Amino acid sequence: DTEVTQTPKHLVMGMTNKKSLKCEQHMGHRAMYWYKQKAKKPPELMFVYSYEKLSINESVPSRFSPECPNSSLLNLHLHALQPEDSALYLCASSQGSWVYTGELFFGEGSRLTVL
């Protein structure tokens, strides 16, 4: 079973709604990630937090707003999304010391549908 927990598993929202995706890990990891994945395609990196600071933003539109309240939690705030934003949103974590392990631990994902 995954040790990265994402909620909700499914979310349907209109283009004017505001919603949030949540991610939690208790492995003591200090790096957390948001990925977007379309069906049968590789995940696309959106954001990376390292030691609770935003370290990578892959030119993501401002309608997606990440937040890292503490080292265990990662949120993705959604506002004024477009239908093409419908996708599986994956959270992942890794040890801050990338050199020693390297692998990412993924959650099960939140499947978002924008109407």
Add this chain to the structure above:
Amino acid sequence: AQSVAQPEDQVNVAEGNPLTVKCTYSVSGNPYLFWYVQYPNRGLQFLLKYITGDNLVKGSYGFEAEFNKSQTSFHLKKPSALVSDSALYFCAVRDPGSSNTGKLIFGQGTTLQVKP
């Protein structure tokens, strides 16, 4: 530019037969290579990695991968396929430009179909 290629969209194999899922990479410096598997409607699961050392890497669920520097390949293998191995497989390489974070460059993925 750094890249990962998985030349086959789909691999079909009969249960009990050996399987190979191919991956080639192009990256500056020493590559950090990974294989992940994704079952339907699930997140990605780590299978194995190559960082340094022995070119044959053993991972979860009986999978292994062979690092070949001269051919810049990192093919995933299993001696005897199971129907439950049917899934989407991603090869990935760490972006050498990332310092203490795990920015990965993924291949396009290969669907493995194991028939009984």
